[in-house]
Amino acid sequence: xxxxAEEVRSDSVxxxxxxxxxxxxxxxxxxxxxxxxxKVREIIGLMEITAVPxxxxxxxxxxxxxxxxxxxxxxxxxxxxxxEEYTERxxxxxxxxxxxxxxIQVGMLVDSVSEVLNVSGQEIEPPPAFGGSTExxxxxxxxxxxxxxxxxxxxxxxxxxxxxxGFDTM
Amino acid sequence: xxxVARGLSEYLDDMALNILMVEPGDLSVVGALLELTEQLVAxxxxxxxxxxxxxxxxxxxxxxxxxxxxxxxDSAENFDRLGQCVVQMQEVARKGGEADEAANRLFRExxxxxxxxxxxxxxxxxAPEPVSVPSPAAPPPPVAAVSAPAKAEKGAAVDxxxxxxxxxxxxxxxxxxxxxxxxxxxxLDLEQDPGNSDIINNIFRTFHTIKGVSGFLxxxxxxxxxxxxxxxxxxxxxxxxxxxxxxxxxxxxVGDYLREMVQNVKDVLEKGPDAYRDYGISxxxxxxxxxQSGQVEVAAPAVQPDDEDEEGLxxxxxxxxxxxSSRGASPAPAQAAASAPAAARAAGPARSRIGESxxxxxxxxxxxxxAVGELVIMQSLVRQNPLVARLADPKLNRDFSQLxxxxxxxxxxxxxxxxxxxxxxxxxxxxxxxxxSKKTGKTVDxxxxxxxxxxxxxxxxxxxDPLVHMIRNSVDHGVQSPDAREKVGKPRTxxxxxRAYQKGGNIVIEIEDDGEGLNTPKIRKKALERxxxxxxxxxxxxxxxxxxxxxxxxxADKITxxxxxxxxxxxxxxxxxxxxxxxxxxxxAGKGSIFTIRLPLTLAIIDGIIVRIGMERxxxxxxxxxxxxxxxxxxxxxxxxxxxxxxxxxxLVPIIRLYEIFGVEPTHTDPCEGLVVVVENEGVQxxxxxxxxxxxxxxxxxxxxxxxxxxxxxxxxxxLGDGRVGLxxxxxxxxxxxxxxxxxxSNEEGDMF
Numbered sequence: 001x002x003x004x005a006e007e008v009r010s011d012s013v014x015x016x017x018x019x020x021x022x023x024x025x026x027x028x029x030x031x032x033x034x035x036x037x038x039k040v041r042e043i044i045g046l047m048e049i050t051a052v053p054x055x056x057x058x059x060x061x062x063x064x065x066x067x068x069x070x071x072x073x074x075x076x077x078x079x080x081x082x083x084e085e086y087t088e089r090x091x092x093x094x095x096x097x098x099x100x101x102x103x104i105q106v107g108m109l110v111d112s113v114s115e116v117l118n119v120s121g122q123e124i125e126p127p128p129a130f131g132g133s134t135e136x137x138x139x140x141x142x143x144x145x146x147x148x149x150x151x152x153x154x155x156x157x158x159x160x161x162x163x164x165x166g167f168d169t170m
Numbered sequence: 171x172x173x174v175a176r177g178l179s180e181y182l183d184d185m186a187l188n189i190l191m192v193e194p195g196d197l198s199v200v201g202a203l204l205e206l207t208e209q210l211v212a213x214x215x216x217x218x219x220x221x222x223x224x225x226x227x228x229x230x231x232x233x234x235x236x237x238x239x240x241x242x243x244d245s246a247e248n249f250d251r252l253g254q255c256v257v258q259m260q261e262v263a264r265k266g267g268e269a270d271e272a273a274n275r276l277f278r279e280x281x282x283x284x285x286x287x288x289x290x291x292x293x294x295x296x297a298p299e300p301v302s303v304p305s306p307a308a309p310p311p312p313v314a315a316v317s318a319p320a321k322a323e324k325g326a327a328v329d330x331x332x333x334x335x336x337x338x339x340x341x342x343x344x345x346x347x348x349x350x351x352x353x354x355x356x357x358l359d360l361e362q363d364p365g366n367s368d369i370i371n372n373i374f375r376t377f378h379t380i381k382g383v384s385g386f387l388x389x390x391x392x393x394x395x396x397x398x399x400x401x402x403x404x405x406x407x408x409x410x411x412x413x414x415x416x417x418x419x420x421x422x423x424v425g426d427y428l429r430e431m432v433q434n435v436k437d438v439l440e441k442g443p444d445a446y447r448d449y450g451i452s453x454x455x456x457x458x459x460x461x462q463s464g465q466v467e468v469a470a471p472a473v474q475p476d477d478e479d480e481e482g483l484x485x486x487x488x489x490x491x492x493x494x495s496s497r498g499a500s501p502a503p504a505q506a507a508a509s510a511p512a513a514a515r516a517a518g519p520a521r522s523r524i525g526e527s528x529x530x531x532x533x534x535x536x537x538x539x540x541a542v543g544e545l546v547i548m549q550s551l552v553r554q555n556p557l558v559a560r561l562a563d564p565k566l567n568r569d570f571s572q573l574x575x576x577x578x579x580x581x582x583x584x585x586x587x588x589x590x591x592x593x594x595x596x597x598x599x600x601x602x603x604x605x606x607s608k609k610t611g612k613t614v615d616x617x618x619x620x621x622x623x624x625x626x627x628x629x630x631x632x633x634x635d636p637l638v639h640m641i642r643n644s645v646d647h648g649v650q651s652p653d654a655r656e657k658v659g660k661p662r663t664x665x666x667x668x669r670a671y672q673k674g675g676n677i678v679i680e681i682e683d684d685g686e687g688l689n690t691p692k693i694r695k696k697a698l699e700r701x702x703x704x705x706x707x708x709x710x711x712x713x714x715x716x717x718x719x720x721x722x723x724x725x726a727d728k729i730t731x732x733x734x735x736x737x738x739x740x741x742x743x744x745x746x747x748x749x750x751x752x753x754x755x756x757x758x759a760g761k762g763s764i765f766t767i768r769l770p771l772t773l774a775i776i777d778g779i780i781v782r783i784g785m786e787r788x789x790x791x792x793x794x795x796x797x798x799x800x801x802x803x804x805x806x807x808x809x810x811x812x813x814x815x816x817x818x819x820x821x822l823v824p825i826i827r828l829y830e831i832f833g834v835e836p837t838h839t840d841p842c843e844g845l846v847v848v849v850e851n852e853g854v855q856x857x858x859x860x861x862x863x864x865x866x867x868x869x870x871x872x873x874x875x876x877x878x879x880x881x882x883x884x885x886x887x888x889x890l891g892d893g894r895v896g897l898x899x900x901x902x903x904x905x906x907x908x909x910x911x912x913x914x915x916s917n918e919e920g921d922m923f
Contacts, residue, residue: 061895066544
């Protein structure tokens with residue numbers, strides 16, 4: 001999956017047709033983000049989260065998703081944004097990505113969920129080069145729809161197991 | 171620093187366990203060991219201040235490679251010495267990687283004895299050997315020769331197109347493993363009941379099936395070996411030849427060798443052609459033929475580099491390539507595919523009791539167990555709902571208790587589905603004892619009791635290694651030689667009992683021998699030398715005997731009566747504790763020893779005490795808890811530079827402030843106002859500060875998901891009665907964190923005072 005994303009990025013001259021499809025969009029601060037609908041398992045309201053010690057600050061803890069224990073990460077913290085009070089619109093998007101041995105489900109805390117959008121290839125542009133690498137690593141592309149810009153995220157990279165290797169040193 | 175050494179010593183522990191498993195000629199285990207060594211080298215290279223271990227690991231790695239390549243003999247003695255080398259590395263790791271001349275010298279001596287010169291990379295001639303074992307140049311014992319593979323070469327530049335026939339080959343691999351397993355079981359049955367023609371037929375059919383399928387797949391060598399063995403068995407079947415121990419030996423070793431060859435086919439499938447190794451079979455062919463023609467062989471020929479080496483390599487490379495690409499050319503793949511399962515059915519397990527059973531995907535089973543767990547929780551949630559509770563309707567109450575009974579029953583059944591009899595693991599021990607007693611020249615009977623006892627499926631594999639170690643220990647060191655036994659008035663044949671039974675919520679496995687027992691005074695002396703106990707300690711014999719499980723106990727000059735390859739019993743203890751079990755030994759001088767392993771019934775459920783700290787709830791495994799107390803003021807001590815401790819039963823037990831480690835706001839910050847729970851892990855006692863005990867409960871352990879699985883201090887999560895997730899403490903890693911932070915804290919305090 002990551003390899004595919006890689007390919008897309010390197011071959012990013014024209015419109016990004018490989019990326020077209022349905023996206024679930026959600027808000028984080030003033031920005032709108034999108035995540036591939038095929039990665040999304042479900043959307044649940046905010047529930048009580050049990051904190052897990054010795055994890056990075058953006059890992060809020062774990063929740064009970066119908067008998068499964070899954071981790072929840074706060075996208076605001078993950079992206080280095082200021083935290084906000086959780087509201088009744090705050091929700092958890094449960095995404096599923098392929099881990100090393102099996103599929104892993106992870107919840108992502110977002111300000112609010114907006115809609116499911118059909119994004120065509122012409123509307124997508126490659127991520128801008130800000131210079132810094134960490135921020136854009138999660139970004140598949142930018143979708144320009146009716147004047148708005150939505151940032152398309154790469155769920156695999158956000159959850160990416162590579163980054164978790166750093167856990168042990170905590 | 172503590173963290174660093176921990177990573178390395180984990181590898182070393184695994185290596186220690188692995189090296190115990192090695193039988194001469196058993197390349198698959200050596201392969202696993204090599205892999206671990208390489209990981210160790212990589213890990214040590216990454217960390218600073220581990221140069222000592224890095225150098226040692228590199229030498230070890232090189233020596234191991236030489237053994238695999240056949241440049242050094244893969245004899246039992248050599249593995250014993252390598253075991254010593256691992257012990258030396260453990261010793262260095264325990265000291266945090268600092269240069270330890272004594273360990274280094276021992277390491278070099280052992281390496282030299284193996285025939286490997288540290289630094290000067292040549293196979294050296296004999297060197298002075300500190301321990302009185304036969305010199306490395308001595309011919310390997312017969313058993314080693316029997317199963318040792320002729321030189322296995324790595325196939326270089328093999329161009330294999332294995333996409334075409336992968337499915338068929340994979341099917342063959344899986345099937346063959348099953349068949350080979352059944353050979354072993356059948357042969358062992360046959361020893362009990364010689365002449366049972368059903369069993370002989372079963373063994374025959376197994377080889378027949380392997381022969382057939384491998385022939386079709388063009389795996390010539392496997393085919394040939396299976397074929398001649400089949401011929402031999404055919405003679406036995408037709409009464410042309412007696413089924414005697416010669417036949418049994420050769421069939422068993424052919425079975426082992428076939429397994430290795432099949433394993434290699436599997437490796438090629440998984441890792442690509444580079445994994446390919448060539449296996450010479452000529453000596454097996456000769457041996458089988460010799461047995462068939464009735465020539466009683468004294469000992470199998472010592473292993474020589476395979477005479478058909480070069481030609482063999484080319485030929486077998488061709489074998490596999492053909493095998494892999496034969497699908498297209500093959501006249502009737504469909505027919506073969508159809509006939510293979512049919513044959514498999516015919517050769518299925520014969521003597522074992524056949525119950526009606528189906529195979530179920532383990533994920534589905536886990537899903538069921540999860541769902542049932544949820545059901546139980548939901549049921550109690552509904553019942554505790556204030557509105558429902560207020561109804562006070564007798565019928566509703568009756569219905570609820572009925573529902574409770576049903577769900578409990580359902581849960582029990584779901585759990586039982588993951589249980590399998592321990593029989594298979596035990597049966598492997600029969601083989602081990604048989605081999606060991608041949609090798610050591612002792613006669614030992616293995617008496618098994620309670621093979622039908624059921625254990626968690628996930629646990630079966632993990633108890634195998636410690637069990638092997640302990641059985642080996644009992645046969646090697648417990649049971650005396652026949653002559654020595656006669657002198658003390660025991661029957662010449664020693665007995666080792668292997669028992670399994672359920673007791674309370676535990677599975678108990680006992681290994682009892684009627685040998686000479688542990689030498690308690692010697693252990694005591696050793697423990698004093700190593701500073702594990704002090705002169706004034708008033709320990710019972712039982713307590714002293716259990717010191718053998720302490721790490722680093724049998725290093726340096728080893729106590730041969732209690733230790734295997736110089737690798738301590740601490741690896742057994744660690745392996746058992748990983749399964750949340752306990753191990754114990756009791757022994758009577760001259761009469762024998764009993765090792766007892768106590769394991770939880772299942773890995774999925776844990777008996778825990780729920781504690782509260784501030785707003786959070788945590789679960790502490792009951793097995794680790796010794797007591798919980800409200801400390802008195804006078805029991806509380808601060809130790810300068812070391813932190814705080816409680817005086818509990820004349821022992822100073824350091825306090826861990828859990829809320830600090832977990833970063834929660836506690837109700838009490840004074841240990842004398844809250845409670846402490848005294849826990850023990852690997853012989854280390856600690857008092858955990860908590861606010862309140864909420865109760866005892868059996869909880870279902872759930873992984874925090876691959877994402878968080880390595881979180882320190884936490885073993886997993888569980889769903890509590892109110893639907894929230896509670897974290898289960900992992901004492902081993904928790905105590906490791908605490909040691910790390912205690913060092914930091916002691917530095918700070920030093921500044922303050």
